[in-house]
Amino acid sequence: MTTADTNMTPTTRPESVAGILNRARFSLDGDEVSVRDVVEAMGRASFAPLLMLPAMIVASPASGIPGLSSICGISIALIAFQMIARRDHVWLPDWIMRRHAPRDRIRKALDWLCPPALFLDRVTRQRVCMLVEPPLLIVPQIICLLAGAMMPMLELVPFTSSLLGFAVAVMAVAMVTRDGLLVLLGLSTIVGAFALGQYLLA
Template sequence: MDAERGPTSLSGLLARVRQAGQHEGSISLGAILETVGRRSFAPFLLLAGLITLAPLVGDIPGMPTLMASLVLLAGGQLLLGRRRIWLPRWLLERRISRERFHRLLGWLEHPAGWADRLLHQRLTALTRPPAHVVVAVVCLVIALAMPPMEFIPFSANGAGLALTLFGLALLADDGLFALAGYLLTGGTLAVVVFSLT
């Protein structure tokens, strides 16, 4: 599997990510991203979504906003047509302890196998160019809404799940997951707007 193309299943993504920073006491976001490659938008969405969802990590204050920054920077560059996603040093150097990192991966392994069994190539018009641009725009909207979500209970989890669904959709060319992501995005944003008014 080409490191720059990235993995093609959630289990494959987790297996690749497990190799990050093997000899370090803590693991940087840069090390994680280098293991999955920086040519595909899907791993960025998946990592941001899964980290936001995870109870061991996503509940850390500021983490949803950090993941929103990752999506904004990656999605913006996708829309600009960049072939390799660039991220600033301050973001790449953010770290998580190795113990918490491996607990997160362990928590994700069972759901990953379940998700991979559901993924199939279908409704590909919703994931292939130019439809991937629509996915990127919707993900940018989600990312912009994530900072205030830190103050609205469970709304960040909805955003994390939506990003995860879009990431899986692009990873496996599964338009059904993209449709689910659009529906969840609409519901989550409606909750946020209602809560803020």
């Protein structure tokens, strides 16, 4: 997250979730879409949106693409770490930036996410802002870091990666919209994901 992002004031107008998805559509050129295409379309300083997108994709039917949950999880962990470190721009290693997926699968995932995004834009508002402002902002950032790091290990455990992706997406939406109430929802989802993972591995 940029300095401007982390220092948002109550009068700053948050970005809409649907608007972020529309920005992602600019990367959908050619038969394949690379991580680099998405990062460049979103802007390297858009930390919270760049955190939200891979999380929402993992929570969508596109999570069925082999290896996608792992790539998204590693990206989430790296972006969250850089948010904690208060970097000005997102950096991802070249081997991740070169990863790509079929354009049609990603387009269908974004289409699938549009109705939930519009719903979130209707129901979210600035509330419990202390949870998405320093010093408490580090809590959802650390949770996103840990959840992203766990995704590659849980990819073969049914539903857990998608649940973790949903939790990270909720946390990222909380940061984008300054709705701290969503942080609590994200925490509940994290607890549910780990409980399900333990049950399935037992």
